Amino acid sequence: MTEYVFMNGEYVDASTASIPIRTHAFLYGTSVFEGIRAYYNPDESQMYAFRVKEHYERLLRSAKVMWMKSPYSIEEYCNITKELLKKNEYKTDVYIRPTLYKSSFKVGPTLTDNEDSFLIFTTPFGNYFEAEKGLKLCVSSWRRTSDNAIPPRAKVSGAYANAALIKTDAHESGFDDAVVLSDCGQVAEGSAMNIFLVINGVLVTSNTTDDILVGVTRNTVIELARELGIPVRERAIDRTELYIADEVFCCGTGAQIVPVESIDHRPVGDGKMGEITRQISKLYYDVVRGKVDKYKHWCTPVYD
Numbered sequence: 001m002t003e004y005v006f007m008n009g010e011y012v013d014a015s016t017a018s019i020p021i022r023t024h025a026f027l028y029g030t031s032v033f034e035g036i037r038a039y040y041n042p043d044e045s046q047m048y049a050f051r052v053k054e055h056y057e058r059l060l061r062s063a064k065v066m067w068m069k070s071p072y073s074i075e076e077y078c079n080i081t082k083e084l085l086k087k088n089e090y091k092t093d094v095y096i097r098p099t100l101y102k103s104s105f106k107v108g109p110t111l112t113d114n115e116d117s118f119l120i121f122t123t124p125f126g127n128y129f130e131a132e133k134g135l136k137l138c139v140s141s142w143r144r145t146s147d148n149a150i151p152p153r154a155k156v157s158g159a160y161a162n163a164a165l166i167k168t169d170a171h172e173s174g175f176d177d178a179v180v181l182s183d184c185g186q187v188a189e190g191s192a193m194n195i196f197l198v199i200n201g202v203l204v205t206s207n208t209t210d211d212i213l214v215g216v217t218r219n220t221v222i223e224l225a226r227e228l229g230i231p232v233r234e235r236a237i238d239r240t241e242l243y244i245a246d247e248v249f250c251c252g253t254g255a256q257i258v259p260v261e262s263i264d265h266r267p268v269g270d271g272k273m274g275e276i277t278r279q280i281s282k283l284y285y286d287v288v289r290g291k292v293d294k295y296k297h298w299c300t301p302v303y304d
Helices: 022-028 053-065 074-088 157-172 216-227 239-244 275-288 293-298
Strands: 004-007 008-014 031-033 036-040 048-049 094-101 115-126 135-143 178-179 187-190 192-199 202-205 232-234 247-252 257-263 300-302
Touching: 008 074, 008 178, 022 094, 031 053, 031 135, 031 157, 053 094, 053 216, 074 094, 074 115, 074 257, 115 239, 135 157, 157 178, 187 192, 187 239, 192 216, 202 216, 216 232, 216 247, 216 257, 216 275, 247 275, 275 293, 275 300, 293 300
Parallel strands: 135 178, 135 257, 202 232
Antiparallel strands: 004 008, 004 115, 031 094, 036 048, 036 094, 048 300, 094 115, 178 187, 192 202, 192 247, 247 257
């Protein structure tokens, strides 16, 4: 069966899709992207793409930072994505990667006078981490890139060299992933996921101005927590608060919601998934599969 990608305004065979080696985005990391999930609900024989509109709104914010002109409107992006999923006829959970990239053949990192192109590929995708198995994290020796260097607010592919160093060094030291601090020493996020702490029944997460990617899943968690009656605070977080928190979990499109077992070899709570994490996780996985009517507007049905 042919698998399709969307590229240069057309749906084409994925096995033939390619970009030239002189493409600016390949040479300099000058592309912005999104990670979107679509979840298959076998009870309804339906696939739901989750919060597609919000992801493309963020893509356009990233594009603005990187001097890019969008070739499509938000509605057009959403329709292209839905059509691509339909053509690929998946009956499983899927990861969607739309990318807006500088496509001129130029040597030199200048962003202006540089053509913009767009592509999307999709791939079957299960759990990035085991949801029930807690992560063993460390605090990375690397710092998150700052807003005045490569702004984490924009999802720029070149910035993920920072995430790669953070995650790789954590793995090589025997951890699953890492918590990264900002230049001023406050907790930012994981290598490529946002972080939440539970302290005395309050859900705490970093400010959007603490050098983080302002996550769509992060926003989802905040809304669902409030739905459950769990108070939420966005504020600066000290490193040592990681060690004394009652619960910690990470979230993101790839990670989804995953509890943290330990940080720098110190157990979080009793080392198991906490009750607040469990409540939010259960509601989240129902919501993304279109099982909660109140949040059905977040779920785009793929199959008519």
